[in-house]
Amino acid sequence: MNKGVAITGMGIVSAIGSNTAMNYEALVSGKSGIDYPKNLLTKHKDLPVGEIALTNKDMAEKLRLPKDHLYTRAALLGVTAIKEAVEQSRLKIDSHTGLVSGTSVGGIDATEKFFTEFAAGNSENKEFIRAQHPGFTTQKIADYFGITGFVSTISTACSSSANAIMLGARLIKAGKLKRVIVGGTDCLTRFTLNGFNSLKILSKEPCQAFDENRYGLNLGEGAAYLILEAEDEIKDREVLGRLKAYGNSNDAFHQTASSADGEGAYLAMQKALITANIPLNAIDYINAHGTGTKNNDAAESVALQRIFNNEVPKFSSTKAFTGHALAAAGALEAVYSLLNIKKSQIFPNLNFSHPMQSSDLIPVTKLEQQKVNTVLSNSFGFGGNCTSLIFARDEK
Amino acid sequence: MKNKIYITGIGGISAQKNDFAENPLVYEQLIFKAHTPNFKEFIKPMALRRMSQAVKMGVTTALLALKDAKVELPEAIITGTGEGCKKDTERFLEKLLDQREDLLNPTPFIQSTHNTIGGQIALHLGCKNYNVTYSQNSASLESAFIDAQLLLSENPKSNNILVGGVDEVSEVISGFRNLDQQLKTKKIKNLDLFKDDSPGTIASEGSHFFLLTSEIKESTYAELIDLGIINSVSTQGLTSEVESFLTNNQLKPEDIDVVILGNNGDNRFDHFYENLQQGIFKNTQQLVYKHLIGEYETATGFAFLLAANILKSGEIPGILKANNIPEVKTKNILIYNQYLARDHSLSLLRAV
Amino acid sequence: MLKMTDLHTELKESIVEQLNLEEMEPADISDEEPLFGDGLGLDSIDALELIVLLEKDYGIKLTEPEQGREIFVSINKMAQFIEENRTK
Numbered sequence A: 001m002n003k004g005v006a007i008t009g010m011g012i013v014s015a016i017g018s019n020t021a022m023n024y025e026a027l028v029s030g031k032s033g034i035d036y037p038k039n040l041l042t043k044h045k046d047l048p049v050g051e052i053a054l055t056n057k058d059m060a061e062k063l064r065l066p067k068d069h070l071y072t073r074a075a076l077l078g079v080t081a082i083k084e085a086v087e088q089s090r091l092k093i094d095s096h097t098g099l100v101s102g103t104s105v106g107g108i109d110a111t112e113k114f115f116t117e118f119a120a121g122n123s124e125n126k127e128f129i130r131a132q133h134p135g136f137t138t139q140k141i142a143d144y145f146g147i148t149g150f151v152s153t154i155s156t157a158c159s160s161s162a163n164a165i166m167l168g169a170r171l172i173k174a175g176k177l178k179r180v181i182v183g184g185t186d187c188l189t190r191f192t193l194n195g196f197n198s199l200k201i202l203s204k205e206p207c208q209a210f211d212e213n214r215y216g217l218n219l220g221e222g223a224a225y226l227i228l229e230a231e232d233e234i235k236d237r238e239v240l241g242r243l244k245a246y247g248n249s250n251d252a253f254h255q256t257a258s259s260a261d262g263e264g265a266y267l268a269m270q271k272a273l274i275t276a277n278i279p280l281n282a283i284d285y286i287n288a289h290g291t292g293t294k295n296n297d298a299a300e301s302v303a304l305q306r307i308f309n310n311e312v313p314k315f316s317s318t319k320a321f322t323g324h325a326l327a328a329a330g331a332l333e334a335v336y337s338l339l340n341i342k343k344s345q346i347f348p349n350l351n352f353s354h355p356m357q358s359s360d361l362i363p364v365t366k367l368e369q370q371k372v373n374t375v376l377s378n379s380f381g382f383g384g385n386c387t388s389l390i391f392a393r394d395e396k
Numbered sequence B: 001m002k003n004k005i006y007i008t009g010i011g012g013i014s015a016q017k018n019d020f021a022e023n024p025l026v027y028e029q030l031i032f033k034a035h036t037p038n039f040k041e042f043i044k045p046m047a048l049r050r051m052s053q054a055v056k057m058g059v060t061t062a063l064l065a066l067k068d069a070k071v072e073l074p075e076a077i078i079t080g081t082g083e084g085c086k087k088d089t090e091r092f093l094e095k096l097l098d099q100r101e102d103l104l105n106p107t108p109f110i111q112s113t114h115n116t117i118g119g120q121i122a123l124h125l126g127c128k129n130y131n132v133t134y135s136q137n138s139a140s141l142e143s144a145f146i147d148a149q150l151l152l153s154e155n156p157k158s159n160n161i162l163v164g165g166v167d168e169v170s171e172v173i174s175g176f177r178n179l180d181q182q183l184k185t186k187k188i189k190n191l192d193l194f195k196d197d198s199p200g201t202i203a204s205e206g207s208h209f210f211l212l213t214s215e216i217k218e219s220t221y222a223e224l225i226d227l228g229i230i231n232s233v234s235t236q237g238l239t240s241e242v243e244s245f246l247t248n249n250q251l252k253p254e255d256i257d258v259v260i261l262g263n264n265g266d267n268r269f270d271h272f273y274e275n276l277q278q279g280i281f282k283n284t285q286q287l288v289y290k291h292l293i294g295e296y297e298t299a300t301g302f303a304f305l306l307a308a309n310i311l312k313s314g315e316i317p318g319i320l321k322a323n324n325i326p327e328v329k330t331k332n333i334l335i336y337n338q339y340l341a342r343d344h345s346l347s348l349l350r351a352v
Numbered sequence C: 001m002l003k004m005t006d007l008h009t010e011l012k013e014s015i016v017e018q019l020n021l022e023e024m025e026p027a028d029i030s031d032e033e034p035l036f037g038d039g040l041g042l043d044s045i046d047a048l049e050l051i052v053l054l055e056k057d058y059g060i061k062l063t064e065p066e067q068g069r070e071i072f073v074s075i076n077k078m079a080q081f082i083e084e085n086r087t088k
Helices: A020-029 A056-062 A073-088 A110-117 A126-132 A134-145 A158-171 A191-200 A263-276 A292-306 A326-343 B055-070 B085-099 B106-112 B117-125 B137-154 B175-179 B192-193 B236-248 B271-278 B300-313 C006-018 C044-058 C065-071 C073-085
Strands: A005-014 A097-102 A150-152 A180-188 A224-228 A241-250 A285-287 A312-318 A373-383 A383-394 B007-012 B076-080 B130-136 B161-167 B205-212 B222-232 B258-261 B285-288 B332-339 B342-350
Touching: A005 A020, A005 A073, A005 A158, A005 A326, A020 A326, A020 B161, A056 A073, A073 A134, A073 A224, A073 B117, A097 A134, A097 A158, A097 A326, A110 A126, A110 A134, A110 A191, A110 B085, A126 A134, A134 A150, A134 A180, A134 B137, A134 B222, A134 B285, A150 A158, A150 B222, A158 A180, A158 A241, A158 A326, A158 A373, A158 A383, A158 B285, A180 A326, A191 B085, A191 B285, A224 A326, A241 A263, A241 A326, A241 B130, A263 A292, A263 A373, A263 B076, A285 A326, A292 A373, A326 A373, A326 A383, A326 B007, B007 B055, B007 B130, B007 B300, B055 B085, B055 B117, B055 B205, B076 B117, B076 B137, B085 B106, B106 B117, B106 C044, B117 B130, B137 B161, B137 B205, B137 B222, B137 B300, B137 B332, B137 C065, B161 B300, B205 B300, B222 B236, B222 B300, B236 B271, B236 B342, B258 B271, B258 B300, B271 B332, B271 B342, B300 B332, B300 B342, B300 C006, C006 C044, C044 C065, C044 C073, C065 C073
Parallel strands: A097 A150, A097 A180, A285 A312, A285 A373, B076 B130, B076 B161, B258 B285, B258 B332
Antiparallel strands: A005 A224, A005 A241, A180 A224, A241 A383, A373 A383, B007 B205, B007 B222, B161 B205, B222 B342, B332 B342
C-alpha cells in the first residue's frame, strides 16, 4: 500500500503573509497580495506584483544575522520559511538531514545590484560574485540551519520547487535520507520582471486565471518548504499530510510556450495518478498552475479535460493571491494543498468572471467548505517542464 | 533486486581533444574555451542560431552519448549545470542595465533559464520523459547522477537514462572570477598548474553526457556503483566520510585501485586532496586532470569520462598521474571533488 | 504591387541580424515569402523580437502581441504597415 511520504512541517512566506497562519487568513478572507511594486527598484511601477512587504533588513534583523551577512533576498525568504517548518516539526538536524531547494534565479538580485561594479573591476562586494548561481542561495540556507550533508538545488524554472519536493520524497523512499527539507524560494528581481515583460505576458491588471479575458500573469515572490521524514522518524509527532505521488514530464514543444493539447501537463498528471494508484474521482480538488497567461491556461484546461474525461474535479488557481512566485510557486501551493486538507476548505480563484470559450471550465470562485482528502497540484515551467504532485490526508 | 547501473554511452567536449595523452592542448590564458566540434553537423541552423555555447555543447554531447550507446530516445534527461546559461544571462542583464529596462529582446531571457540545456535536448529529441536540472555549484553533475541512480532503483524496468553536466565561459561573468581570487593573478600555462604554489586556479568550460543502462551492452564502459555529496566537511572529517562511503559499498581504501582527484592548484583548498593523497590513498594510483581541462562547476564530467575509459581499456595516460604506483589491473575507481571547500562529492565506478 | 524599396532591404538586413539567421543573406529573403511556418520558418519567439524591432526602429508600439500575426506575414506586408504607422 502506497501510504506516501510523511510531511511533518511546513513554512511559508508570500505576498499574503510571512507565515502559514497569515497566509491562511488571507486565503479564507479572499485578500489578495497583488499591488504595485514598492520595494523593487524598477521603472515598471505600472506592473502589479505579489511583493512581500518585509525588506531584507527586516528579515536579517529578525533572523539575527550579522550586519555584513551574505544572504540574498531569496536566501532570507528561504530561511524565514524553513524556520517555521523546522520549529513546527521539531526537526532533528544531523548528517541524515538533507536540503533540496528549488530556485530559478537565486541571488540574481545581488548580481543586478553589483554587475556594473564588477564589470568595472571593482571588487568591493566580491563576496556576491557567486550569488548569481542558484547553489549560492541554497548554501546560505544550509549554513543557517547547520545542514552539512546532502544539499542540492533544482532549477527547472517555475516547476523547480515541485521537483524539489518530488526528489525529497524519492530520497526518503530510497533510504538515502531520514529527513529532508524541500521546497523553493525566488524573489522579485528586475531580471525576471523585465524578462517576463519582454515576453509580453505580464498583466497590467490583477491576473485572471482561466478567464476568457485574461491578459497575463503577475509576478510574485516567496518561499515555502516542507519537512519530509521517513516513517520510523515520526514517532508521536503530528503528520500534516502525505505526499502520495508525483510525476514529471516534458512538453518538448517549445522553449517557453505550452503545446495546444497540453501534452506535457497531461503526461505529468497521468504519471502522478498512476503512481498514486487511485481512481480519477478520488481527486477532490486541483490547485492548478493557472498563471493567467493565454497560453498556460488554455493548455492546462485542455490537459485537465483530457485526463479527467471532461469531468474535471473542483479546481482553482491561487496565483491571484500571491502572484506567480516562479520557482517557489509549487511549494507555496503545496502548503495551500495541505491547508485544503487540514481545514477542509477550497480557496477561491479570484478575479474570474467569464469562462474560456475554448474549454468552458469554471474554477471555484468562492471559499468552499468541503472535506478534502486528496489534492492534485500542478506546476509548469519554461523548457516544457511539467510537474504534478498529489497530496493526501494522513490516514491513521 | 536493484538494477545495476552501467555507463554505456559517452559524449564529451572539453578544452582537450581525444588524443590529450600524447598531444595535450596548451593554454596560456587563465580562462580558456573548449575545443568544440562543428556544431552544424549535429544541430540544424534554425535551432542553432539562438543557442549559446552551453546549449550547443549540451545538445551535441547528449547526441554523441546516445549514438555511442545506440539509443534513440532516453527514458529521462537529467542535467547538471553549476552556472547555467551565463552568456544569455549576461546579455539580458547588460541590456537591462544599459537600456534602463526598456525595449529588451526576449531571446536572451528565454535562453538564460538554467534548464534551457535539458529543455533543448528534449526538444531536439522530441523526448517527453522525465527532465530535471540541478544547479548546486560543483555538486551539480553528481546531483544529476544521484537522481538517475534513484530512477534506476525505483523501477526494475527503467533503463537508458541520459545524465550530463555542462558549463560555459562567458565574456563578462567568467571574468568576475578575477575579482574574488577564484583565478590565479598571474598567467600560467595550464600544464604548469601544479607547479605554482598560489591561490586561485584556471577556468574553462565543457560538457559531458552519459547514457546509463541497467544492462551491459557492447559499448558499456563501466559500472557506476555509488555516489555521495557532502555539502561541507573539514579536511580531517573528509577521511572518515570517504571511509564510511567505502564501507557502505563493502570496500576499504586499499580496494581502490585508482583515485581521480579534482586538484586545481588553488593552495587554499587543495589540502582536501593532499590530505587523502598523503593519507588513506598514499599507496593508491592518484590521477589529476584539471591542468588539462581547467576548473568549472561540472568539470568532474571529464573525470567520469576518464574513469570509464580507464576501466574499459585498462590504460592510464601518464599525463594524469600524480604519483607512480606499479600498475595493477584497475577494478575500482573513486572520484573525489570539491570547489572552494564546498560541495564535496564521491563517485565510485567499477570495471565490468 | 509594392516595389522593392530601401525599407525592404533595411528590414531584411535587420531580420537577418536580429534573429541570428546566420546561414542567410538578406537577399535570400523574398518580398512575398511567408516569414512564419513553411516560408522562412520563424516562430513565436521571433515574433516577439519583431515587435521589439518595430518599436525600436520605427517607433511603432503594438499593444497586443497577437497583432503581429497580421503584420509579420511577409516583407511586403511589414513594409506596408511600417510606412503607414511609423513615427520615426
